[in-house]
Amino acid sequence: MTEWINASWIIALLGIFAVSLSGSGIKGYAAASAILLSSAVTSWLAVNALIGQPLDLTINAGIFLGDIPIRIDQLSAWFILIINFTSITGAFFGTGYLKVYENAPSKLTLHWSLFVLFHLSMVWVCMVQNGFAFLIVWEIMSLSSMLLVIFDNHHLQTLKAGLNYLVQMHISVVFLTVGFIWVYSKTGSLSFDAIRTFFQTNNNLWPFLVFFVGFGFKAGFIPLHSWLPHAHPAAPSHVSGVMSGVIVKLGIYGIFRTISYLQSDFNLLGEIIITLSVLTGIYGILNASVHRDYKRMLAYCTIENIGIIGIGIGIGLIGIGTSSPVMYFLGFGGALLHVLNHSLFKSLLFYSAGSIFQQTHTRDMEQLGGLLKSMPKTALLFLVGAIAIGGLPPFNGFISEFIIYSGLIEGIHSNSMYQIILMILVLAGLCVIGGLSVMAFTKTYGTLFLGQPRKTLDHQPHEVSRLMLVPQYLIIALMLSIAFVPQFYLNAIGNILLSMRFPISIDTITIAFYSGSAAKIGLISLIFIGLICLFWLIRATLTRKKPQATETTWGCGYVAPNSSMQYSGKSFTKPVGKLFNSLLIEKKNFEEFKPEEIFPEKRKYDSNYVDFFESNFIDKITKYLIIGAGYFRFIQNGRTQSYVLYGILFILIMFLLTIFNLIK
Template identity: 55%
Template sequence: MEVSQIALLTLFVLLAGIFGIAVVPSKNRAWVAIVVVLINSILTSIPSVLALMGNAQTGTLLLAHLPGGLINVQVDNLSAWFILIINFTTINGALFGSGYLKSYQHLKTNIGFHWIFYILFHISMVWVCMFDHGIIFLVAWELMSISSLMLVIFEYQNKNTLKAGLNYLIQMHLSVVFLTVGVIWLFAETGSFNLSSLSSVVSNQHSIWIFILFFIGFAIKAGFLPFHTWLPHAHPAAPSHVSGVMSGVIVKLGIFGIFRIISYITHDWFIIGEVILSLSVITALYGIINASVKYDFKRALAFCTIENIGIIGIGIGLGLIGIGAHKDMLAILGFGGALLHSLNHSLFKSLLFFSAGSVYQQTHTRNIDKLGGLIKSMPKTALFFLVGALAIGGLPPFNGFISEYLIYSGLFHGLFSVSGISHVILIVLSIVGLVLVGGISIISFTKSFGIMFLGQPRSELHNTPTEASFIMLFPQYLIVAVMLSVAFFPQFYFGITLNIIHSIFTTKLIFNVSQIETISTNLATIGHLSIYFIILLALILIVRFQLIKKRKVTLYETWKCGYVAPIPKAQYSGRSYARTFGSLFGFVLNERKARDKISKTQLYPTHYKFSTYYFDLLERFLVLPITKRMTLVLNYFQFIQNGKIQSYVIYGLFFILMVFIGTVLSLIS
C-alpha cells in the first residue's frame, strides 16, 4: 500500500472514529478514541519503520482544483522519526486520559467533544509530517492548532481556562500567518508550493527572508524566546494527559519544521547556526530559571519544556555551525543530540505530566506548598516523578544523559575545531550556559519532588489521596521501559539518528567512519554501565527486602528537630526553598509581594495575609505592552462590526463594486 493511500485511509478511520464517538454511550467514548488512535498509529508507523530502514515512502494525491494539482506525500527518515514519537506519546496520552477523565463524567458533552478533537489532534500532527505541499501542510497545521485549542479549553466553563485558550489561539495563528506568508513568497520565487522547492531558491536576500519567516512560524510552535508565552498558560489549563502530549509532541512539530527548512537552505549555515545557538542558550536558561521558582507544578513543567527546547536548539545550532565550518563531526554530534533529545524529552516530559496529573486528580491543587508526604499514599506516582526528574536533569543512568552527552561532546568538539576568537567565546559561553541549566534543573526538581512527596502534608485536603488507577499507571510503565531502552542501548538510537542526518544532509556532510565508531563505542560503554548500575541497585533492594521481610515494621513520624508540637507551616516550602536562588537571579525573576496593610492603631493584628509570586519578565514588559497597543489601534475599527445587517450588506455591495471596477480597468485579471 502506497503512503498516499495510507494517508487517505487515516482520514476514513478518523471519520469513522468521529461517528463512533458520537453514537456510543459516554462511558465507552474513551475506548473508541483509543482504538482509533491505535489503528491510525499502526497505519502510519508501518511506512515510518520502512523509511528508517532505508526505504523512504513517497506518493502523490491528485486534487485538480488545488493550486499545484499533485500533492506530494512523503515519509522519509526525518518524518518517520517524528511520526513514531507522535504515535507513541499520543497512545500513552489516550490511555492515561481514559482514567484521568473519569472524575469528569458529569461533563458528558465536554468529554464527547474532547475525544473527537483528540483523535483529530493526533492524525493532524502526523499529516504535518507527511505532506510536502505548502497549502495542504498549512491545512494540517491549522487542524492541529484548532484541535489542540479545543483540548486545552476542555473545562471551558472556567474563565481562566478560556483566557488561556484565547492566548494560545492568538499565538498559534500568529505562527500560521508567518508560515502562510513564507509559503506564498516561496511560490512567487519558485512557482511551486512544495516546501522542498526552498532548496532551489537562489542565494539572495529573498531566500534568507523566506527562511526567517518559516523559522519564526516554527519557533512560535516550538516555544523559543520570545515566542514562549503561550506555554505557561496553556499547559496548566489543559487536562494533564493533553499537557503531556502537547509538551512531549506538539512543540516537536516546531522542531520538525526547523529541521525540514534547514535541510533545504544552501547558504549562510554558519551565521544562522550562531544565531540559533545564541537564542537557544538564552531560551534554555530563561526557561529553567523561571521553572525553579514556580509553585504551580504544571506551570513549572511548562517552563521546563522551554528549557529543553533550548537544549534541542543548541544541538541544531551546533549542527549548522558544523556544516558552515566544514566540521562534519560537529554537525553529526549537534544534529544527533538534537534529534535524540527530541525523543528523550517527549518521554520524560510526558511521564512528568502524567504523574503530576495523578497528583492533581487526587489532591485537586497544583500548588506544591499545599502538598507534602504524598510518597506514603502514592508511592508508584512518586517513583515515576522521581525517574522523570532524574532523566530531565540529565543524570545517569537515564536517557536524558545520553542526548546531553552528545550535545556536550559537540560543544567541546567545536571548541577545539572552530577557529576565530568570537566563535570560541560563543562556544565557551554555550558550555557554561548548558552547565548552569543542568544545575538549576536539579534545584528545580529537588524542590518539586521534595515539597510534594516528602515531609508531612502542609494543608488539609478534601479527601485522602490514594494511588492512581492501573490504566493511568500503565502508560507510565511503557514510557519508563522506552526510557531505559535508550539508556541501555544508546548506540542503537544514535545509529538511527545517523541515518536521518545522512539522508537529509547527504550533499553537505562526509561521514568519518572511525570517529563515528569511537562515539558509538563510548555510547555502548555508557549503556553497559547503566545496565550494571540498575542490576546492582536491584540486587541491593532484593537483599534488603529478604533481610527485613520477617521483621516487625513500626512507623514513626518524621523527626521534628526535637520539637514535640509541630505544625505543617514549620516545614520548608517551595518559597523558602527557592528564595535564595530567586534573589541571586533577581535581574530575571521579578518578585511581587501581596500583603494586607496593618493600620497604625492595630498593634497586635490577629489575621494577616502575605504572599509572593514571580511573573514572566518578557511577557510583562514585551508581550503585554505590544498587545495593549495593538488592542488600542484595533478598537478604532470596532464601528465596522456594529451588529447591523444593513451595514454588512453595504460592505458586500461595496466589495463587489470594487471588483467590478478593477476588472473593467484591467486592474484585476
C-alpha cells in the same frame, strides 16, 4: 503504498464514528484503539523509511491544490514514531483520567473525536510536503489541540488559555504563510522541493528566519513561548502530556525540515539559534524553579528542553558551516535524540502530575506534601521522570545531553576565536541549566511527595487505577532502553543524517564510532545501577540485625512541630528568585502597616511570579493594540444601515480603482 496512506485516515474516521456511537464508558477505548490501529499503519511505513525505503508518492487534489507530494523520509519517520508512541500512551492514560466524566457523554464524544483527529493531523504534518496542504493540516492540528485544551470549559482561566493559544498559533501561521508565499513568488511552486531551489538562488538568512519564527511559536523559543505556561496547566493532563511531548516537537520538525533545504549562511544561523537556545533554556528553567503550580512548572521545563534541543541544532548548523562532520552528527544527533527523550519523560511527568491532580484537585504544590505515602507508584514514576529530565545518569536524559556536550567540546577545538568563546559560554550555560533543573525538580518532588501533607484534603488521595499506571510503565521501559542501548537509537539517527543533503557528509565510520561510545555510556549506566544495588545489598545485610527505632524528626528541641512548619517549595527556591529578580518578577499583594496601627489586625499576603516577556512586552503591545483598535470602534456600531453603506463604499472604491487602472 497509497492504500496504506489512505488506511491511516480511514481508520481515524471510523474511530471517530465508533467514539460517537459507543457508550460513554468505552469512548476512550474506542479512540485509543483507533489511534493504535492508525499508528500501526503509519509506524510500519515509518520503520520502513528509517531502514532505507522512504515512501514517496503524489496525490492529485484537484485543480486548486494541484499535486501534493506525500513523503515519509527518514526525518518524518523519526517524528511519526514519536507522535504515535506518545499519542497511544496518552489515549490510554486519558481513558483512565477522564473516568469521572462518564456522566457527560457529549463532552467525552467531542474530546475523543478531537483526540483522534489531533493524532491524525500531527502524523500528516510530517508527511505532507506542499506548502498549502501543509498549512491546512497544521491548522487542523492547532484547532483540534485548542479544543482539547479547553476541555474544562466552565473555567474562565481555561478559556483564556485556549484563546491565548489560538491567537499565538495564528500569528505563527501568518509567518509560515509569508514564508511559503515568499518561496512561491520566486519559484512558482508550493512544493517543499521548491524551497530548496529557492534557497539555491536567493538569500538564505531572512526567509529562514521567517520560517524559524513561524515554527518557533509552536516550539516555544523565547520570546515566542508565552502560550505554553498557560495552555499546559489548563489542558487535561493527557493532552498536556501529548502537547508538551509532541506538538511542541513539531515546531522542531518544521525547523529541521527548513534546515534540510538550506544552502548557505549555516554559521550565522547556527550562532543565532544557539544563542537564542541557551537563553531559552536558562529562562525556562529559572521560571520552572520558582513556580508553585506544578503543571506550569512542567510547561516552563518544556521551554528549557526546547532550549537544549536548540543548542544541538545550533551545533549541527555550525558543524555544517565549518565543515566538521563530527559536530554535525553530534549536534543534530543530540537534538534528535533529545526530541525523543523529552517526549518520553515529559509525557511521563505530565501523566503522573495528572494522577496527582485527579486525586487532589489542586495544582498548587504548596498545599500538598507527603503524597509518597498515599500514592507510592506515582511517586516512583515521577522520581524516574525527574531524574531523567535533569539529565542525570543512569537514565536516558544523560545520553542526549552528553552527546550535545560532546558536540560543544568538539566545537571548542576550532581555529576561530569567536567560535571558541561561543562554545565555552554555551557550555557554561548548559551546565547552569543542568544545575538549575536539579534545583527545580528536587523542589517539586520534595514539595509534592515528601514530608507531611501540608493541608487536609477533602478527599483522601489514593493510588490511581492501573489503566493510568501501565502507559507510564511503558514509557519508562522505553526510556531505559535508550539509557542502556543508546547505540540502536543513534544508528537510526545516523540513517536520518545520512539521508540529508548537505554540503558536508558523514561516513558510517563516524556514526559507528560515536554510537559505540554512547554504547559505552549505556554500559557505564548499567554499572552505576549495579554499584548502587551492590552497596544496597551490603547495607541490607549489615544492618539486618541492628536495632532500629522510629522517632519524630529532630526539631532542635521543639517538641510540637506541625506540618505547616515544613520548608515550603517557595522558600526552597527563594534565593534563586532573589538573585535573578530582574528576570523573575514577583508580584506581591499586601497592605503595608500604617504607623497609627498599634494593634495590627488579620491581613492577607500573597505573591506570585509573572512571566518577564509576557508582562513587559506582550501585555504592553496588546494594551496599545486595544487602545489603537478602540479608535475604530465607531465602525462596528450595530446599525444595519451603516453596514450596507460599508458594502456600497467598498464596491465604489473597487470600481474607481479599476477605472483608474490602479488595480488590475
